[in-house]
Amino acid sequence: MDARERIFKYQGLGNDFIILDRRRTGVDIDAATSRWMCDRRLGIGADGVLAILPSKNASARMVVHNADGSIAEMCGNGLRCAVKYLVDHSDENPGRIDVETGAGVLSCIPGYGDGGVIGVDISMGPARLVAPNLPSGATGKPFLDLPLPDHPELRGSAVSMGNPHLVLLDQPLEDAPRLGPVLEVHPSFPDRTNVEFVRVESDGLTVVVWERGCGLTQACGTGACASAVAAVLAKRLPADAWLRVTLPGGDLRIRVPSDLSDIRLRGPVAFVFEGVVALPSPR
Numbered sequence: 001m002d003a004r005e006r007i008f009k010y011q012g013l014g015n016d017f018i019i020l021d022r023r024r025t026g027v028d029i030d031a032a033t034s035r036w037m038c039d040r041r042l043g044i045g046a047d048g049v050l051a052i053l054p055s056k057n058a059s060a061r062m063v064v065h066n067a068d069g070s071i072a073e074m075c076g077n078g079l080r081c082a083v084k085y086l087v088d089h090s091d092e093n094p095g096r097i098d099v100e101t102g103a104g105v106l107s108c109i110p111g112y113g114d115g116g117v118i119g120v121d122i123s124m125g126p127a128r129l130v131a132p133n134l135p136s137g138a139t140g141k142p143f144l145d146l147p148l149p150d151h152p153e154l155r156g157s158a159v160s161m162g163n164p165h166l167v168l169l170d171q172p173l174e175d176a177p178r179l180g181p182v183l184e185v186h187p188s189f190p191d192r193t194n195v196e197f198v199r200v201e202s203d204g205l206t207v208v209v210w211e212r213g214c215g216l217t218q219a220c221g222t223g224a225c226a227s228a229v230a231a232v233l234a235k236r237l238p239a240d241a242w243l244r245v246t247l248p249g250g251d252l253r254i255r256v257p258s259d260l261s262d263i264r265l266r267g268p269v270a271f272v273f274e275g276v277v278a279l280p281s282p283r
């Protein structure tokens with residue numbers, strides 16, 4: 001019989017994740033297993049799986065598996081879920097938890113309420129305008145023009161939060177289902193990309209995200225950060241201020257320092273359920 005193990009479902013603004021705690025064995029899951037787990041009909045259902053593994057440099061290491069089985073460097077909503085899970089399963093209420101991610105070791109500050117951790121404030125590290133997972137032409141310019149078959153040339157901002165983002169300021173939000181899948185696989189991005197459709201408002205942003213490896217999601221933490229960075233670079237919103245970013249699932253708060261050195265992300269998180277699943281042993 002396949003090995004049975006406990007799984008935990010958490011969500012941040014409706015961006016939902018299955019957590020697998022593999023700190024004892026250090027064994028991650030493969031792409032086929034994460035695809036099955038995320039399948040909302042044949043499996044458990046989620047935008048992704050977060051494997052919690054041992055770390056030499058932090059309390060734990062988080063590996064982000066997208067619903068299509070691909071691995072992402074970083075996930076802002078997922079990290080809030082992982083931090084709540086770690087506190088829920090410890091005897092303390094720490095003031096800070098460091099977690100190792102594909103974007104480095106990130107410091108997280110849990111916010112406590114009646115139900116334990118109800119929100120997390122993350123120092124997301126730097127936003128990068130030049131990175132191996134961004135277009136080679138993205139030489140630190142805030143904008144790049146993307147040739148697209150049968151679409152007027154799009155002007156977007158390529159921003160890496162560890163994972164790649166193409167931010168389209170003032171692109172109609174309703175274009176996301178049509179243009180998102182086309183831009184996700186734009187050849188300028190070596191490892192595909194997340195795509196943000198952004199309406200800039202006087203006091204913040206409204207954003208719809210087509211996520212790499214997931215499609216449309218209710219919220220995207222790194223996407224909210226990348227969108228705020230693009231708006232600050234374009235001088236449409238102020239640096240060094242907490243900005244509202246409204247997504248279909250609700251609001252996140254983002255703070256972009258003028259040097260882009262450490263982007264701050266603040267938002268809610270919730271436990272959904274715990275279960276037992278028979279996972280195929282790793283092939």
Ligand SMILES: N[C@H](CCC[C@H](N)C(=O)O)C(=O)O
Pocket residue numbers: 015064066071072073074075076077078163164194211212213214219220221222223
């Ligand atoms: N699909 C993303 C990872 C999840 C990011 C998102 N859920 C967040 O909260 O940052 C990628 O392939 O880069």
